[in-house]
Amino acid sequence: MNFKMNNMKAIEVKNTIPKQGLMTGSQAVVQSIIAEGVDLMFGYPGGAIMPVYDALYDVEQELTHVLARHEQGAVHAAQGYARATGKVGVCIATSGPGATNLITGIADAQIDSTPLVCITGQVASHLLGTDAFQETDVVGISMPVTKWNFQVTRAEEIPLAIAKAFYIARSGKPGPVLVDITKDAQFEEVDFNYVPFTGMRSYRPKPKLDLDSVKAAAKLINSAKRPFILFGQGIILSKAEQEFKAFIEKTGIPAAWTILGLSALESDHYLNVGMLGMHGNYAPNKLTNECDVLIAIGMRFDDRITGDLGRYAKQAKVVHLEIDPSEVSKNVHADVAVIADAKEALFELSKIVEENNHSEWLNKFRTLEKEEYVEVIENELYPSAEKMTMGEVINEINIQSDHNNIVVTDVGQHQMMSCRYFKFKQTKSMITSGGLGTMGFCLPAAIGAKMGQPNKQVVAVVGDGGFQMTLQELGTMFQYGVDVKIVVLNNEFLGMVRQWQEMFFEKRYASTTMVNPNFQTIVSGYGITTKKVENRDELADAIKEMLNHKGAYFLEAIVGKENNVFPMVPTGASVSEIRLK
């Protein structure tokens, strides 16, 4: 690992576990994880998982365990790691409260299709169902929010259960899996031999591409006068960035992204027409209701994207490229469905679509873009108001870092601003909690992202509210010397909720004002360099200092208290009713 480990004891390698043959269940757990190529995992110990921790002690050279400060921190860190690397994130916790503390992150990973393997300890099998100390039915609790889960009660089940867990987590549409292991199974001996899992009859991770559907899609696309592409995380998950770019460049079709799809296509690509959804860009929202063929790729028409479904792209024929059959025609009817992995489908589709350029149609986007620039963007990036805006802070980071950061956000106004204004060159550079909208995600996810991509600059952008949901993870940063640049955009409000109160609840600011502590004092207690910026003229220098600083840095920017995020598609409105103010 290339990050320094501050307060860790000198590592004394014992390495007594054989890789095969007789061993305890807990050693088998550890060896199975290593066999899957994992070298970093996150977790928090406790009674029911202690044997596994004991086994981890012997393999510290091969498998680093990062001690979070809360199991929610561990699971979000594993998510950040997975999102930044494309690999499976692994986290581990004890039974009862340890396991329940994972649930928010598991639900987040489920709805955002993040590959995770979560391992929980469980009370001994003879105590199951008896309300034993720290017993919760975590298999039951996690069932609705896992792709798969399983309870192990015998050591001999361990290698297969873990092999299956990794296979299911990473294949097809990825997702979180949970393996719950009773304490007696961890102690029991097993003759260990690891065989990677390769498939099961009840699970078809990659549907077979139907070339007829590709032809039907190509026919619609070729005949379109005003085609429009919506793309989501499916591009990133299937590693289809190149195929996607080839496809849009050949067809000349403007493409807009969901916030999970952000960074799959570089921000300044001439066909990238911006962000979809509630706080997305003006042009792609408006023109959704003017296109004649809507091509959705690796996205699932979330309600934050579509607004009122009854008035969503009714004029258009819809082509949906999607790996998960249950997402097709779930929210928006697909006239042509290509049920396949995006990479494969786009490769085939690119072969048979005709070269085109829809310059006139593209110009419509440009015109509306200008309108949005004048009405919204210019004021956000170059404000005349006395107080700083979130957009100008983000813009300054863009300017000084050449769009090469991994940006991790929390949830709220700063998240929407980050998605709108950060620019990206490389895929997997935006990590945000989309489907679940989990406040508290940012800091631990940024830690995981940095540990997965130690050579990248990781910037964590978070509100004063969300920062306080998981700020205990500063302890993890401190212990492992994790170099994350934290930017708190402080508006002394739960900003996004306040904005809704302003717009829809007559400015009745019920429980959204924040009386905040001195963040500088708190953060510096963790040995992290801090700076607070209240005035615009200090901003550029502060950001320069932050980006050049070796090691973690904390920048608090005081922004206008009652600034709003615009444009906005109010709940229940149609995308074409998007408001600029």
Place this chain on the structure above:
Amino acid sequence: MKKERYTISVFTEDIVGMLNRVTIIFTRRKINIESIAASESEIPNIHRYTLVISEAEDMVKKVVLQLEKQVEVVKAVYHKDSEVVYQEIALYKVPTEVLLSGGEAEKIVRAHHARVLSVEPAFTVIEKTGHKEETQALFDQLEPYGMLEFVRSGRVAITKPMKTLKSIVEELEKVQY
């Protein structure tokens, strides 16, 4: 869209917790499960659940796809009543004296082609198989004589379309990933 009665057949690997995974898909959407039956299928280690719900077809389709998405669901299908042969079984416990008294009760049992399963001094257990309307009709007629206990099973159904589970499973097992 109009709500209709559908039979959903879910074929799954035989593992603990599967029923829970299946029912969650319905409860999430607040769909009432009218009846449910679980049993083996003709293939070893594959279990089948037969569920009856009343919903619009569009919704039923979405639910079935979400069922099939579950890692250990082998296959899920839905059918209208006209596409399945189905049956339910009902048991009725009535006081033996009402049957012995030579009155109407005995005629009712005969008229419904019900069977007497067990006669005890205090009570008699009657069995009737049929569709819900039929087992309900017998219930309604016997009830005035004193119904000590009543139970009806979930629907079990055989589908009319001919593709066999065996051929589906064989196809799935052939595919290499």
